Amino acid sequence: MAIGKLTKQEKSWIMYDVGNSAFVLLSTALIPVYFSSIATGSVVVAWGYAETIASLVIALTMPVLGSLADLRHMKKKFLVGTVGTGALACCALGFATDALPFLLIYIVASIMLNSSMVFYDALLVDATTDERYDEVSSQGYAWGYIGSCIPFIACLAVVLGGGAIGIDIALGMKIAFFITAAWWVAFTIPVFKNVHQTHFKDRSAHVVRDAFSGLLGTVKRMWRTKSLRYFMLAYFFYIDGVHTIIKLSTSYGTDLGIDATQLVLALLVTQFVAFPSAIIYGRLGAKVGTKKMLLVGVFAYMCITLFGAFFLKSAVEFWILAVMVGLFQGGIQALSRSEFGKLVPKEHANEYFGFFDIFGKYAAVMGTFLVSVITQVTGQSNWGVFSLVVLFIVGFVLLRKVPDNA
Template structure:
């Protein structure tokens, strides 16, 4: 919940780049440290801190989109970012997986393998943030004041107080709250669902990898489609597709169907995330991008518990995890409803 506050601070002139660098540096160091901690409580604390810093860095990263390209290229650049992020994340994932699963064959212990895996991830995170840090220039900003922190709280309060004046933005955030909750819930519960169908840990990891690989060309395709079709139509297409995926999950009872589900998720995951980011960038004030992406982050992270709770409740009542996952369809229906209202709002 600190995201909107920190995001608002980064909107001041010259603040965004150094704060983003600090989040990358601290986050990668915390990730590196996790490989050397053996006590579970200390590991949990470091993990929570690393997760919080990572989430903050994503707010700053997303809010930079309007500074690095023109409005005409927002969709394609956002899609390129997600596409290369998907395929790029596969590399440290595969390297770490190879060390963890095959380390014993070359004399690497389990604990050392985990240390190497965390080190690979930390280095990857830091090194591949450097090109952006080197070239980024904050072109949209608010002029500095004597007390940036106090002013940030004041600005954020005014934004929430005058929400009705930004009806289109807040209708979209409500829509985003529901449909992205459905997306994240499907992703988060995929492991439990696969396990219930009898998939082993290796198969589950491969299914996750397959989703990322499929998401790469799919995100690129949506970026190209956005040059020919209206962004809102493509976002609606993605939400309807996820609605179909949730309904398909109700009848899913074989491992083959689970792999089909993984491919379908990958086909629309990149599109819905990339185009949601670029569309939001278009409708918010450019100089307040950090503040608004902080609010968007709350909608994404804050909704995460809702879908999981709904799936758990329905699964308990029906005795079927398929019915539980199928209940997520309700969130996509609400997302569609509020997104259509967003489109109709000037």
């Protein structure tokens, strides 16, 4: 399906992936490099702990907030609130010149970004129909990858090339944070205007109390449903590893002594590779089965992790790794999101997607913590990366247990 055949609601929903991906790319490629210039000690350890704290906060709060967002007209209100706060925090990063304040502001920005994704993901059930989930979800990731490159290239221009016109690194980063925040907000407008919450639960007299009591019922229903139980457990492990690699790849390369410019340009290549790959991956899922394509992606990430741990020594290997990640990153994320959307009741989509995030999409607690601890104990960041193989092996085994007709 070409993007021209998408409905106005579907296109508007996809646009938010274009907007938030700008900050995702900046925080993956450029922010860790900038942080290394103002921090002391291992960048992998400090950045890993910061990501862990942000993920824990999201994991503890999103099921309750998601349950509240399932009420009539609430999804978009929560989306706008998290985007607005996150964009302000993004701008504030440019004024933090010491490591600790920078990390604290980044944690706030990361929490808001990832929280907004819960409400956005849940709007998928309002923006399209069941049979179009795989296509629309894949298009979202694909256009997010390619669209995020536009503001990112502008950021690179002012940060890396600003010296030619008298802009130092500090001022360049301030401008980059402002560009990213403005892009994020601008591409939130279409989904706010054109996607309407059609699935919701009725408001009761005891909203907060019912939100908490409803969570227990949701957990029980998820556990009793075999397809959801095994899918969520598998997802908890394999996507945790995927997002850990996304979050720590640049800081890992920095620890290995790879030139910052090479790191950033290689990760930019990942975005261009991921654009067609995500669309192709989604269509292969429709032809051969979502579960089969997810198993292929998890196995590929085992290989990627082993390559990164033991063969990544120079910029050339990092470029190879970037291409490998680009081939599978968008596909495994998109098909996981769409498959989950098919399995859950639509009127409780936010509540379920809150748990979806706890089980790994943005609650990458195990992975970042595991890499940080193993790196700190061994003094070798490659052994920290190698530890992620365990997550993919467990995820692969559990995913095989998901019924084929799920």
